[in-house]
Amino acid sequence: MAEVIVVEHEQAAGELVAESIRALIEAKRDAVLGLATGSTPLTVYQALGRSLSARPLDVGMVRGFSLDEYVGLPAGHPESYRAVIDREVVAPLGLTPSNIRVPSNDLAALPAAGTEYEQAIIDAGGVDLQLLGIGRTGHLGFNEPGSSFASLTRVKTLTPQTRADNARFFASPDEVPIHCITQGIGTILRARHLVLLAFGAGKAAALAAAVEGPVTSSQPGSAIQLHPHVTVVVDEAAAGLLANLDYFRYAWANKPAWQGI
Numbered sequence: 322m323a324e325v326i327v328v329e330h331e332q333a334a335g336e337l338v339a340e341s342i343r344a345l346i347e348a349k350r351d352a353v354l355g356l357a358t359g360s361t362p363l364t365v366y367q368a369l370g371r372s373l374s375a376r377p378l379d380v381g382m383v384r385g386f387s388l389d390e391y392v393g394l395p396a397g398h399p400e401s402y403r404a405v406i407d408r409e410v411v412a413p414l415g416l417t418p419s420n421i422r423v424p425s426n427d428l429a430a431l432p433a434a435g436t437e438y439e440q441a442i443i444d445a446g447g448v449d450l451q452l453l454g455i456g457r458t459g460h461l462g463f464n465e466p467g468s469s470f471a472s473l474t475r476v477k478t479l480t481p482q483t484r485a486d487n488a489r490f491f492a493s494p495d496e497v498p499i500h501c502i503t504q505g506i507g508t509i510l511r512a513r514h515l516v517l518l519a520f521g522a523g524k525a526a527a528l529a530a531a532v533e534g535p536v537t538s539s540q541p542g543s544a545i546q547l548h549p550h551v552t553v554v555v556d557e558a559a560a561g562l563l564a565n566l567d568y569f570r571y572a573w574a575n576k577p578a579w580q581g582i
C-alpha cells in the first residue's frame with residue numbers, strides 16, 4: 322500500500338517533498354529527477370528554491386526528465402512544457418539547462434522521439450525520484466484511461482476532459498493541443514521512488530481510485546499500486562474519499578524517525 326501523508330495545505334506538501342529531494346541530491350549530486358508540470362508540483366519547486374537560497378547546495382550535476390510535452394504548439398510557445406520547465410524549474414533552481422530533458426515535440430523527429438527518450442533515461446541510470454500529479458481523468462503524465470501499464474514514451478491523444486482542464490493556461494480552449502508525447506505508465510513504474518501529489522476536492526475521486534481502487538488501466542493512477550515505493554502527499558480535500566484515511570494518519574503519526582518518505 323502506498324504511504325499516504327495528509328498535510329494541512331499545499332505549502333506543507335511542497336516543503337516535505339522538497340526536503341526529500343534535497344536529501345537525495347545531498348546523497349547523490351547527479352541525482353535524476355522525474356519532473357512534472359501543471360499546477361500541482363509548483364509548490365515543490367518553490368519550496369526547493371527557498372531551501373536552496375537559505376542553504377546553498379551544488380545542483381549543477383542534477384539531471385531531470387520531464388513526463389510529457391504537448392504536440393502541435395508553435396516552437397517556443399510559453400505553455401509548451403519545455404518553456405514551463407525552463408521557467409518554473411531550471412531557472413529558479415539554477416539547474417544546468419542541458420541536463421534537463423523534455424520529450425521532443427519536433428514533428429520531423431516525432432516517430433523516433435519516444436525510443437530516443439527512453440534510451441536517454443536508461444543511459445542516465447534511471448529516475449531516482451519521480452514527481453507526479455494526477456488528472457481528474459486519473460491520468461499520470463498524459464496517460465489517459467486505457468493506457469497500457471506496459472506503455473513507454475509515445476504520442477497520445479488528450480481526452481476532451483484534460484483539454485478542458487488545461488484550457489486555463491491558454492487564451493482559448495481551442496488552443497489546447499489534441500496530441501501529446503508522454504512517458505508511458507511502464508516508464509513511470511521504472512523510477513525508483515514515486516511521489517504523487519494531489520490537492521483539492523476535484524482530485525479526490527481520482528486519488529481514491531489510484532490508491533485504493535482496483536488496479537485497472539481504466540484508472541491509470543492505480544498503476545502506483547504495482548510500485549514498491551510510493552509516497553502520496555495530499556491535502557484534506559484531496560484525501561476526502563479515501564476509505565483508509567484513519568489508517569494512513571495513524572501510520573504517519575507513528576512513522577519511525579529513521580525512516581524517510
Ligand code: PGA
Nearest residue numbers: 359360361362454455456
Ligand atoms: P494539475 O494537473 O497539476 O494542473 O492539476 C495534474 C495532471 O493533470 O496530471
